[in-house]
Amino acid sequence: MADEILLQAQDLTKYFPVTKGLVLQKTVGWVQAVDHVNFSIPKGKTLSLVGESGCGKTTTAKLILRLEQPTTGQVTLEGQDVHTIDGDELKKYHTDVSAVFQDPWSSLSPRMRVRDIISEALIVNQKVTKVEAYERVDLLLEQVGLRTQQATLYPHEFSGGQRQRLALASALVGNPKLIVLDEPVSALDVSIQAQIMNLLKELQDSYDVGYLLVAHNLATVRYLAHEVAVMYLGEIVEQAETNELYDNTLHPYTKALFSAALTANPDSQREEIILRGEVPSPINPPSGCRFHQRCPYVMDVCSQEIPVRKEMAPGHFVNCHLY
Amino acid sequence: MATEGNVLELPKESSWYSPSKLKHYIGVAIKDYPVLWLTILFVVLIFPALTAPWTAPHDPLKQELSKRLTAPVWSTGSEDKPPSWSNIFGTDKQGRDILSRVMHGSRISLMVSLSALAIGGTLGTTLGLVSGYFGGWVDHLIMRIVDVFLSLPLILMALVIVAVFGPSFWTAIGVISVLLWSRYARQIRAEVLAIKQMDFIARARVSGASNTRIIIKHVFPNITNTLIVLATLQVGTVILLEATLSFLGAGIPRPNPAWGVMVADGRDHIASAWWIAVMPGIAIMLTVLSMNMMGDWLRDKLDPKLRQV
Amino acid sequence: MTTSSEVYKEPEKKIGNVVLEVRDLRTYLYTKWGVTKAVDGLNFEVREGETLGIVGESGCGKSMTALSMLRLAPKPAARTVSGQIILDGEDILQRPEPEMRFIRGQKISMILQDPMTSLNPVYSIGNQMVEALGMYYQGEDNKGLKGRAVDILRKMGVAAPERRIIDYPHQMSGGMKQRVVGAMAISGTPRVLICDEPTTALDVTIQAQYLRLLKQVQADTGVSIIFITHDMGVVAKMCDRVAVMYAGKIVEQGELRSVFNNPSHPYTKALMASVPSMEHAHVEKLYSIEGQPPALFDLPVGCRFANRCEFADAKCLEAYPPMFQDEDGHTADCWRLEGQWKKVAEATT
Numbered sequence: 013m014a015d016e017i018l019l020q021a022q023d024l025t026k027y028f029p030v031t032k033g034l035v036l037q038k039t040v041g042w043v044q045a046v047d048h049v050n051f052s053i054p055k056g057k058t059l060s061l062v063g064e065s066g067c068g069k070t071t072t073a074k075l076i077l078r079l080e081q082p083t084t085g086q087v088t089l090e091g092q093d094v095h096t097i098d099g100d101e102l103k104k105y106h107t108d109v110s111a112v113f114q115d116p117w118s119s120l121s122p123r124m125r126v127r128d129i130i131s132e133a134l135i136v137n138q139k140v141t142k143v144e145a146y147e148r149v150d151l152l153l154e155q156v157g158l159r160t161q162q163a164t165l166y167p168h169e170f171s172g173g174q175r176q177r178l179a180l181a182s183a184l185v186g187n188p189k190l191i192v193l194d195e196p197v198s199a200l201d202v203s204i205q206a207q208i209m210n211l212l213k214e215l216q217d218s219y220d221v222g223y224l225l226v227a228h229n230l231a232t233v234r235y236l237a238h239e240v241a242v243m244y245l246g247e248i249v250e251q252a253e254t255n256e257l258y259d260n261t262l263h264p265y266t267k268a269l270f271s272a273a274l275t276a277n278p279d280s281q282r283e284e285i286i287l288r289g290e291v292p293s294p295i296n297p298p299s300g301c302r303f304h305q306r307c308p309y310v311m312d313v314c315s316q317e318i319p320v321r322k323e324m325a326p327g328h329f330v331n332c333h334l335y
Numbered sequence: 336m337a338t339e340g341n342v343l344e345l346p347k348e349s350s351w352y353s354p355s356k357l358k359h360y361i362g363v364a365i366k367d368y369p370v371l372w373l374t375i376l377f378v379v380l381i382f383p384a385l386t387a388p389w390t391a392p393h394d395p396l397k398q399e400l401s402k403r404l405t406a407p408v409w410s411t412g413s414e415d416k417p418p419s420w421s422n423i424f425g426t427d428k429q430g431r432d433i434l435s436r437v438m439h440g441s442r443i444s445l446m447v448s449l450s451a452l453a454i455g456g457t458l459g460t461t462l463g464l465v466s467g468y469f470g471g472w473v474d475h476l477i478m479r480i481v482d483v484f485l486s487l488p489l490i491l492m493a494l495v496i497v498a499v500f501g502p503s504f505w506t507a508i509g510v511i512s513v514l515l516w517s518r519y520a521r522q523i524r525a526e527v528l529a530i531k532q533m534d535f536i537a538r539a540r541v542s543g544a545s546n547t548r549i550i551i552k553h554v555f556p557n558i559t560n561t562l563i564v565l566a567t568l569q570v571g572t573v574i575l576l577e578a579t580l581s582f583l584g585a586g587i588p589r590p591n592p593a594w595g596v597m598v599a600d601g602r603d604h605i606a607s608a609w610w611i612a613v614m615p616g617i618a619i620m621l622t623v624l625s626m627n628m629m630g631d632w633l634r635d636k637l638d639p640k641l642r643q644v
Numbered sequence: 645m646t647t648s649s650e651v652y653k654e655p656e657k658k659i660g661n662v663v664l665e666v667r668d669l670r671t672y673l674y675t676k677w678g679v680t681k682a683v684d685g686l687n688f689e690v691r692e693g694e695t696l697g698i699v700g701e702s703g704c705g706k707s708m709t710a711l712s713m714l715r716l717a718p719k720p721a722a723r724t725v726s727g728q729i730i731l732d733g734e735d736i737l738q739r740p741e742p743e744m745r746f747i748r749g750q751k752i753s754m755i756l757q758d759p760m761t762s763l764n765p766v767y768s769i770g771n772q773m774v775e776a777l778g779m780y781y782q783g784e785d786n787k788g789l790k791g792r793a794v795d796i797l798r799k800m801g802v803a804a805p806e807r808r809i810i811d812y813p814h815q816m817s818g819g820m821k822q823r824v825v826g827a828m829a830i831s832g833t834p835r836v837l838i839c840d841e842p843t844t845a846l847d848v849t850i851q852a853q854y855l856r857l858l859k860q861v862q863a864d865t866g867v868s869i870i871f872i873t874h875d876m877g878v879v880a881k882m883c884d885r886v887a888v889m890y891a892g893k894i895v896e897q898g899e900l901r902s903v904f905n906n907p908s909h910p911y912t913k914a915l916m917a918s919v920p921s922m923e924h925a926h927v928e929k930l931y932s933i934e935g936q937p938p939a940l941f942d943l944p945v946g947c948r949f950a951n952r953c954e955f956a957d958a959k960c961l962e963a964y965p966p967m968f969q970d971e972d973g974h975t976a977d978c979w980r981l982e983g984q985w986k987k988v989a990e991a992t993t
Contacts, residue, residue: 210929272849274881
C-alpha cells in the first residue's frame, strides 16, 4: 500500500550543549539527544516511538512540534520544512499539527475556561468569531464524550480521564493532519486508559489524522500504532510495521526491551532477558554501536563500527552487525 | 470469617480537631476567619481614611494653644487642664487634636501605600514576568539590577533621594516604589519559572500562541494569587517604611499629620505627654499587624497546594 | 565481571505459615466533604515467603491500606477505626506508639514509589544506612554498621557498594536509588515488606532487574511481600496470591492463576479485558469500563461497582453482596455468585 507521506524526518539531530563555568560559560560537551533519525508518517496512520527514558523520543516529538530547533536535519510536513516557514504558512502549520501531553493535570491552563482552552488554536491562527469558535467547541466536546454544557467550566472540575478528553478536543480543533501524542494514557488509571485509547482510534478514523505516539508501554503501542520505531540513546535501532516487529524482533535491544515488558498472563512462557547495567550517558555515548556494552551478542566489530541500516523484511529495518 | 473488629476509637462529630467548642470558635475567629483583622483594619485604617474630613472631631491642623498637652480622656490629667471629651486622645504641644490627626494620618498612610504598591507592583510584576518568561540575557540583566536594589541600604538611599528632591508626598511614594519593585520582580520571576515548565505552556506554544498572548492569557492569571498575597503583606511593610521615613523627616513634610511625623513630634514629650507618640504608634502597630495576619490568611486560602484536606 | 546479559531463571519458592493476618481493617479519613472510607473492612493474610498482590486503581484505598498497616496514615484526618493487624500472633494496633518504631523496620518495612522522597538529599547513602542500621544493632560501632550497609547494598545488586556508599542520592540513577531504598527497607530483616508501586517510576528493563532482585531477596530471607500496584503485568510476574481492591474494599481474592484465569468479579473481569496485550495483534476494539469509580465519601448502599457493571440488577443496587468462595479458596463479593459458590461471610457494610 503506497501511502501518501504526511510528515518526514530526515537526518534529524539535536545536540544540547553541556556548559561549565559561572561567568564565561564554556561548552564542554554535547548531549546527543537525537542523532541522525529518519522516519516518515503516512497520512492517517500512527507511528510510535518507543524506548526508555533518555532515549530521545520526547526530544524528537519536541522537534516536530517546533518546541526545539534541530541541530541538523529537517522535518517536513507535506514537503515543507517546518522549521523555516513563517507568516501564513506558520499559522497553517499551527492548526495542522497539535499535541496531547502526558499529564492531564498540567496540560490545561488552570485559569481558563474549557471553551477558551479548546478554541485557542482557532482564535490564534484563523479569522473566526468567538461564536463560530464556540460552536466548534460544542461539536468537539460531544465527539470526545463530554457534554456541551461543560464548556464554561474550568479544568479542575474534571477528572483525569475527562481532562485528557479535553486535551484531545483542543488538539482536534483546527482539523489537524498530525497530532503528537506524548504518553497520552500513561498517567491514567487502567480502566480509563482503555476509554482514551478507543477514543483515539475512533477519532483517527473519523478525522483521518496521523499520530506520532511517544510511549513506553508496549501493549498500548501495539494496540494503537501501525508502525513502530525503537529508539536507544538517540538513535532508531529498529523499525517495522507493528505486528511484524512484535512477532519478529531482531535487534538485541528490542529483544531485551520486549522480553522485560510484563504481560498480564501468569502462564506466559516468554524467556526473560535481563540486561546488565543501565543506559550509558548520552554525553559521551559508546563508540560504534551504542548498545554494545550491554549487548549479549557483542562482537569485536560492534565497538568499532557504527552499524548501518538494513532492510531484513519488507519495511523491517534494523541497525545491527548481527545481520 | 466475619470477625467483629475491636473498636479502637470511634470518631465523634465533626469537631475532631478541637477538644472544646469555645476554644474552637476562638481559634476559628483568629485563624480561620479574618473577621478580627478586617474589623481592626476597617476601624483604624479604612473608615477614617475615607471619612476623616467629615467625621474627625477637629481640624487636624488647627492649633489651640490654650488646650495644649491635654491628656486623653481616660487619664487623670493635671489640675489646670482637665481631660475633656472634646479631645478624646488628648492634644499635642500645639493644641492640635490627636484623634483627628490620627484619623487624617490614616488617609496619608493608605494613599502612600496604595500608590507605592500600584507603581512598584506593576513595574516589578512586569519585569518579573519578562525576566522569568524569556530567560537568557534579559533575565540576567534584570536580576542583576534587582540584586543591586536589594543590597542597597534602604533608609540611607531614601534619605539621599529626599535630600536631592526635597520631602514631599510624591517623593515619599517614589522612594518607596523604587524600593518595592525589586521584591516583586524576584518573587514573580520565581513563580514564572515554575509555570513555564508546565505542559499547558507547551500546549499554547504548539497552538501558535504568541509570547505576549502566553504571558497575558496563560502565565499572568496563574500568578494573581501570589500578587494578592504579596500586596497584602507589603502594605504593612510600606506603612512601616513610610512611618520610618516621616519619623526621620524624609517622608511626608510637616504639618501633614502622617503617623511617622506624629511619633517623631511626640518623642520629646514621651515622659510628660506619652499620648502624642503612643496613639499614632498604636495605629501603626495595629494596621501592620492586621495586614500581615490578613496576608497569612490569604496565602493559606489562595495557595492551592495548601487548600487540600 | 561479565558484560553480557543472561536468560533469567526463577529462584525457588518456599511458602510457610501465616505471618500477617489483617481482620476487618477500616481506616477512615475525616475531611470537610465527609467521612472518606478509604479502607473499609479488609480481610487478608500473608504467609512466610509469599507475595500477596493488592491491585486497584488510584483512589481505591490501596496505599492507605499500606500506611494503616504501619500505623502511618496521615493524622489527624485519617483514623483506623476498627480492625486487627495480627503479626506473629500479636495485634500491632494494640501496641503503644513508642513500640511501633521498633515494629516498623524490624517487623514490617516499606518501599515507596518515589525513591527521591524516601532518601534525604543532604546525606550520603552510607550515612543514611548507618543511621537506620544503628537502630537495629544498638551498641555496634560505625565501622561495623558500615560493613553491614555494604553487605546489604551488595545483596540489593548495587555494584561496588564500597564506593557507592559515599554517593549522595542525586548522583544515582532512579533504579540505583530504588535499590538503596530497598536495601534500607530490608536492613532490619523485617518479616513483612510492603512495596507500594516500587517500580512505577522505573524503565521496563530496570523494572525487570528490580523485580528479579526482590524475588531473590525473598528466596534468601523468606520475607513476606505485600505488593501494591495498578499494573496487572507486575502482579502476574511477582505474586502468589492477588487481592483486587475497588472503592475501599477487596472485591476478589485468590491464588494468582485462579484469579487471572477465572476472574469472578465483574470488575476484575473488566479490568483484565481492558488491558491491551502485547502478545497478539488487535483486531477488535478494546473493552472499556465506562464511568468513574464512586467517591469514597459518598458511597452507594449497594455494590460499589454496580453503576459501572454490565450485569447489575436491582439487588446489586439495594445491598452490598456477601463474600462467596469456591473450593480453592478463591473469594469474591458479587451477587451473581450466589448459588454457585459457597457463602462464607455476610456483607460487611
